[in-house]
Amino acid sequence: xxxxxxxxxxxxxxxxxxxxxxxxxxxxxxxxxxxxxxxxxxxxxxxxxxxxxxxxxxxxxxxxxxxxxxxxx
Ligand SMILES: [Zn+2]
Numbered sequence: 001x002x003x004x005x006x007x008x009x010x011x012x013x014x015x016x017x018x019x020x021x022x023x024x025x026x027x028x029x030x031x032x033x034x035x036x037x038x039x040x041x042x043x044x045x046x047x048x049x050x051x052x053x054x055x056x057x058x059x060x061x062x063x064x065x066x067x068x069x070x071x072x073x
Contacts, residue, residue: 001013001014001016001021001024001025002014003020003021004032005032005033005034006032007033007034007037007041008034008036008037010034010036012032020032
């Protein structure tokens with residue numbers, strides 16, 4: 001069967017008996033991603049996650065959590 005990558009719109013031939021082909025027959029074609037795009041997206045996602053972690057969790061010494069304790073005493 002043929003599948004069209006929904007990102008780059010490249011047409012890819014799939015083995016009819018492959019698991020992916022069976023999945024695509026049950027689900028809409030727009031769920032298909034070619035290997036290139038899937039790799040690219042995976043890389044981007046991992047990069048973004050890594051960057052977000054750096055921002056959300058800076059080194060503990062730069063921002064000590066002293067706000068709450070001072071208000072109570
Ligand atoms: Zn693609």
